[in-house]
Amino acid sequence: MFTGVIECTTKVHRLYRDKNNLCITLNNPFLYNEIKINQSISHNGICFTIININHNKKIYSVIASEETFYRTNLNVLKINDEVNLERGMKINERLNGHIVQGHIDTTAKIIEIENKNGSWIFSFLSKKSLYNVVVEKGSIAINGISLTIIKCAKFRFSTSVIPYTYEKTNFKYLKIGDIVNVEFDILGKYILSKKNEL
Template sequence: MFTGIIEEIGTIRTINRGAASAVLTIAAETVLKDVHLGDSIAVNGVCLTVTSFSKNQFTADVMHETLNRSSLGTLRPGSHVNLERAMKADGRFGGHIVSGHIDGTGTITDIKKDDNAIWYTIKTPPELMRFIIEKGSITIDGISLTVAREDKDRFQVSIIPHTAAKTILSEKKNGDMVNLENDCVGKYVAKLLQPYQGNTSGDLHSDGSSDSSSHPASSGITAEFLLQNGF
C-alpha cells in the first residue's frame, strides 16, 4: 500500500521490450536506501516489484496487463518518473489509501496558472469519472491529490508549488497521458451496492442436493425471497 506522497523523481535508464512486456531500469537514490529484492515501489503510480538493484538503480518487470492499463508504455530512456516506496506500518499517512493498481488513464486538456497554484484539467472515460467526486481523492501518476472540480467527462486539480517542484506534473503538457487510480473506498462501496451475483441456483449440500432459497435471484432481493426466508 502507498499514500501518494512522492519521495523522489527517478529517471528511466533502459527499457528492454518483449513481445507484450518490458523490463525497466530506473535510476534512483532515496527509494533504494533500504531496498530488498521483492520490495514494492510505485512508478508513476504503478506498483512494481524490485527484481534487482544496485547503489543507484533498480529493475522491475512490467507485464502486458500493466502496459495496457497504464501510461508506462509511453516511457523512453531519459523519461522522469514519480517514485514512492510502500508505506511502513509505523509511517505517516500523508496522502490517502493508494493500492498502486491503476484503473486507467486520462489526458491533460488544459494547464493554467492561478497565482501560486497550477490548475490541470484531465479528461477521462465515464467508467473512471463515476468514482471521481468534488473534494474527493484521486491519484495522478502516483500523486495523492484532491479533486477541485468535476464534470461529465473531465475533472480538475489545483497543485501547490511544492507538488510541482517535487513531481513530474510540472513537466506535463496538453495532450499528455497520466495514470489514474480512483479512491478504493468508493470502488468497494459501488461493488457492494450491486445485486448479489453469487450461486443463484442454491447452496450445494454434502448429498449433492441444493437449497434454492439460500440466495436471492441475480436480479436482486424479491418479495418471494423475503417470504421464503422468514421475513
C-alpha cells in the first residue's frame, strides 16, 4: 500500500526477458539497511517485489509478469529511463496523498502540456473509459504520483502539477506522446463495482 507521494527517482540499469517475464535492474538510491529482499516498492506506480540486491554495485532487481507487462507502460521502458520510487506506507504516519495500491488499471498518452507560469497542466488520453471511475477534484495516480483531477471526460482528463512535484519526479522528463501508468482511486472502483451489482 502506498500514498502516491514519491520519495525519489532512479535510473533503469538493465532490462532482460526471462521467458514471459521482464526482469528489471535499477540503481539503488537507498541506504544499505533501507530496503530488503521481498520488500514491495512502487516503480512508476507499479508495485514490485525486490528479488535481488547487490549492495556493492548499488543495484537491485524486480520482475514483472506477463500480465503486468501488458497492462502497464513497461513495453516502452528503456535503460537509463528515470523511474519514480515510493516504499510502502507506514501505518503510524500521516496519509499525505491518497490510498494507492500499486495495481495499474490502464495506461494513458500525454496529449498536451501547458505551462501555467509556476505550474503545469498535463492532459491525458486514457486507453480505458473513465466513465464513473474518475470525477473532477478526485484523486488519480499517474506513474505512482498522487494527483488531483481538474477536468475529465469519457477518455480525456487533466491534472495540475506543482513545481515541487515536477522537479522531484519524472514529470520533468515527460513529453507529449509519452505513455504513463494510471491507477484509479480505489474508493471509486469499489463504488462502481457495487453499483454494477445492483
